[in-house]
Amino acid sequence: MGLTERTNRNVDLTYWEGEIPVNYVYTYGLGLEAFFRALKEQGKFLASRCEDCGVTYLPARVFCERCLGKLETTFAVPGTGKVYAYTVVHRNVDESPKEEPVVLALVDMDGTDCRFVHYLTGVEPGEVKVGMAVKPVLKAKKDRKGGIEDIVGFAPA
Amino acid sequence: MREKVAIAGVGYTAFTSVSPGVSYRELTYEAAVKAYEEAGVEPKDVDSFVCTSEDFLEGYSISDEYCNDQLGAVLKPVQTIPGDFMHSLAVGVMHILTGKFDIVVVQALSKASNMKTIPEMINFALDPVLNRPLDVTPYAVAGLEMNRFLEEGRATREQCAAVVVKNKANALLNPLAGYGASITVDHVLESEPVAEPVRLLDIAPYADGAVVMVLCSERVAPSLTDRPVWITGIGWSTDSPTLESRDWVDAVSVRLAGDMAYRMAGVKCPAKEVDLAEVNDEISFKELQHLEALRLFDEGAAGKATEDGKTSLEGTLPVNPSGGGLGVGHLFECSGAQKVLELVLQLRGEAGARQVAGAGVGVAQAWRGIPTTSAAVAVLCAD
Numbered sequence: 001m002g003l004t005e006r007t008n009r010n011v012d013l014t015y016w017e018g019e020i021p022v023n024y025v026y027t028y029g030l031g032l033e034a035f036f037r038a039l040k041e042q043g044k045f046l047a048s049r050c051e052d053c054g055v056t057y058l059p060a061r062v063f064c065e066r067c068l069g070k071l072e073t074t075f076a077v078p079g080t081g082k083v084y085a086y087t088v089v090h091r092n093v094d095e096s097p098k099e100e101p102v103v104l105a106l107v108d109m110d111g112t113d114c115r116f117v118h119y120l121t122g123v124e125p126g127e128v129k130v131g132m133a134v135k136p137v138l139k140a141k142k143d144r145k146g147g148i149e150d151i152v153g154f155a156p157a
Numbered sequence: 158m159r160e161k162v163a164i165a166g167v168g169y170t171a172f173t174s175v176s177p178g179v180s181y182r183e184l185t186y187e188a189a190v191k192a193y194e195e196a197g198v199e200p201k202d203v204d205s206f207v208c209t210s211e212d213f214l215e216g217y218s219i220s221d222e223y224c225n226d227q228l229g230a231v232l233k234p235v236q237t238i239p240g241d242f243m244h245s246l247a248v249g250v251m252h253i254l255t256g257k258f259d260i261v262v263v264q265a266l267s268k269a270s271n272m273k274t275i276p277e278m279i280n281f282a283l284d285p286v287l288n289r290p291l292d293v294t295p296y297a298v299a300g301l302e303m304n305r306f307l308e309e310g311r312a313t314r315e316q317c318a319a320v321v322v323k324n325k326a327n328a329l330l331n332p333l334a335g336y337g338a339s340i341t342v343d344h345v346l347e348s349e350p351v352a353e354p355v356r357l358l359d360i361a362p363y364a365d366g367a368v369v370m371v372l373c374s375e376r377v378a379p380s381l382t383d384r385p386v387w388i389t390g391i392g393w394s395t396d397s398p399t400l401e402s403r404d405w406v407d408a409v410s411v412r413l414a415g416d417m418a419y420r421m422a423g424v425k426c427p428a429k430e431v432d433l434a435e436v437n438d439e440i441s442f443k444e445l446q447h448l449e450a451l452r453l454f455d456e457g458a459a460g461k462a463t464e465d466g467k468t469s470l471e472g473t474l475p476v477n478p479s480g481g482g483l484g485v486g487h488l489f490e491c492s493g494a495q496k497v498l499e500l501v502l503q504l505r506g507e508a509g510a511r512q513v514a515g516a517g518v519g520v521a522q523a524w525r526g527i528p529t530t531s532a533a534v535a536v537l538c539a540d
Contacts, residue, residue, distance in 0.1 A: 001190040007178040015177075018216060035219045057402065059287070065397055085308065085405060087300025088353040089293045093280045104293055104352075106301045106405060114401040117288055117301070125353075130308045148287050 034074055035059035043138050045079035058112040063088050077111040079136040080157060084108040084115055085133040088125045103128055107154050119153035133157040162253045163378040163385035165260075165539075166196025167370045168495075172485045173335045174270065174367035181215065181268035182227040184367040189228050189264070196260075196371035196381050200229025203371075204258040207236040207245040209265035209490045213278050216271060218482050228264055228369070241265075241523040242368065242491035243533035247391045249372045260381075261372045264525040267488040269363035283528055288400060293352070296360065298400065298528045299440045300352030305405050306442050307354060310448075314354060317441040318345035321358055324438060324470055324477050325465030328484025330470075330511040335364045335486045345441070364486020368494035370501075386501045387538045390424065392417025396530035403530055408443075411450035411522060411532040418520075419452075422536035427452045427520070431536075433503060433513045434474065435496035437524040439479040447522055448476060451534065475513045478503060493523030493533060504539040 001087035007013055028036060031048070033147055036059075038044045048071040049056045057064070060074045085106040103120040105128070120128060121137055134154035144150040170176070170189030179187065193199060208224035217223055221237030224230070224481050238245040242265035249261040272278065279295040291297075295509055307314060319342055328337030338357070348358040371381070378385050394413035397403040398519075415427070424430050434453055438444035445459040453474060454462055462468055468476035479485055479499035488495055500519035502508045525531040 001193070003179070003183060003187055003190075010177075015308060020216065020218070024235050024285070030448070032184070032286060055402075063401060065399075085301040085305035087297050087304055089297045089300065090350050090352070091276075091294040091296070093292050093294060094274070095276045095279055095294060101350075102293065104291065104297050104301065106305070106400075109325065115405070117291070117298075117400050119291070130304070147290065149290055 018151040020121070031061040034147040036150070038076070039150050044076040045109070045136070046074045047077045048074045056112040056114070058109050058114040058116070067156055077109065079109070081097040081107040081116070081134055081154070083120070083128065083130055083132045083134060085130065086120060086128050101125060105134070105154060107134055118151055120155070121153035122155040160254055161387045161389045162250045163373050163375065163382065163387055164380040164501055165373045165378060165385060166192045166198070167498055168195065168369045169333065169498055170366045171333045171335070172364045172461045172488060172495060174362070174364055174486065176268065176270060176365040181266060181271065184268060184365065185227040185266050185369065188367040188369040192262070192369040192371050195314055196373060198260060198381065200233070203230070203233065203262050205252050205261045206230040206233060206235040207249045207252070207261065208235065209240065209242045209245045210237050210488055211239050213281065214272065214489050224264070228262060228357050230262070233234065235353030240531060241490055241493040241525050241533055243497065243523040243535060244393055246388070246493070246497065247393055247533060250388055250391050253372060254294045255368060259374045259377045262369060263372060263489060264367070264369045265491040265494040266367040267491040268365050269487070269489060270365050275363060279527055282388055283345060284399065295527050296355055297352040300355045302405055303354050303440065303442045306446060309406055311457045312442060312445050312460030314346065315342050316464050317359065317445065318342040319443045319463045320441045321483050323463065324481040324483040327470060327478055327511055328480025330509070331480050331485065332509070334480040336362055336484050337480060355440060361439045361482030361487035362522050364487055365414070366491060366495065368491055368498050370497070383418070384505050386504045387500060387540070388535055389506050389538050390418035390420070390422025390536035391534070392421065393531070393533040395532070398530065400528065408446050408450040408532065410530050411447050411534065413525065414532040414534040415451040415522065417518060418534040418536050424536060428454065431474065431520050432516050432518050432524070433478060433500070434476050434520045434522070435479060435499050436476060436522040437492065438477060438483050439487055439492070439524065439526055441483065443524065444476065444481065447524065451520060453520070470511055470513060478508065478511045478513055489526065492526070493521065496521040496523060497535060497537070500537045504537060
């Protein structure tokens, strides 16, 4: 057993270029449906809480990931928060360079035990500080479609 | 007496930036033949095969179906784990510990150079509704985590860079490693920013390679090898998949996987009992975070220890003597295999110029990579 011959000239190398076109529709489910409906129609951030574990989830969910208990009620939280971490991003998802670097933040959301990943707007990369208070910037109601892009980003409060 | 499983043979290719001369199947074939040769077995002697494969990384929607022929596992008991090699290793160990299997083969492969759209593929691992639409490199997830790690005072930026310097230097002594280099902390700090604080040299570059191991029960080990390396403990764990609710400072799943492995191996005080470690360093700071999660250093102490040379080849606890992901290359689901392989070579005293003196107990740790929270840990002993 074993490879007794190998390709040893680059000009002899050949390959087949394959492609897997895959497309999906991701249904939101009960928790995210409620969250994005409230965001789109009322500009509100809906959370849900597991009293047994003492954990408040944002976006709202229908079960607790710790105890698997059912989360019965949703309620609005302010949508404000504090910068927990940030990164100055220089590349797009395909690794092409961004024309201008963008600041992505992990925002510790007030009144919850969760953090949101989104852009920071209205602040220069050099001015961002961990702990900075931020508020959400939403698209105008007529432009909101019920998705994460309804949030433009978070800006200094 | 504690139950343990022997690694009776290892087979591997070199870990290279590209591997155009062979197909992904032939990479595994090359490793498999070497492993069988070393253990003195043939595929017909093997009771069970465990492969490691992720559909999008292999380019098949049923990649598990394409794992067996290059191992000689056609029409044999075979199963495939979508995770790291070390998750497959855990399955192999469990097979043997049932007492129903004596010889089990475990495999993993990386043919990263076949993939045209790796960052997009990693991005597909993020939540499609909440995270994917943001159109940033998936390394931004590591950028956020590293920023918080530094903010918590767990390490300095320079200490993270020292990890890169050490690992790339170790890789210069490893003939299997694809990315050895002699660089300085400043090279890292001045390299291209990707998702600051993460810079280009903080990131383990992609590599190709394959590893196959022959595991066997204690009962048959003497007939297969006179230099067994023993797996005495193994554990695994996964934190929440959602970016919104997971821990962003500590590698909690690594802590839990490590504790599970230590418990099985009877390791009471890892920092005192472990001689060397191969841990995941896909991004420089992860090595420090993982070392602390594995209880090999106190919280916040791994960076200083690195700077002080304690984790170098001559240090009190050499870490990633192989060069790690930063020096060997990021092997995706084969990453943990490269780590276990290094421990096998070290514990046998066959690591050549990078041999760690007095290597008796080693810990290997795998993380499934950005943006996951899956970890696996194994404790290996020479006798």
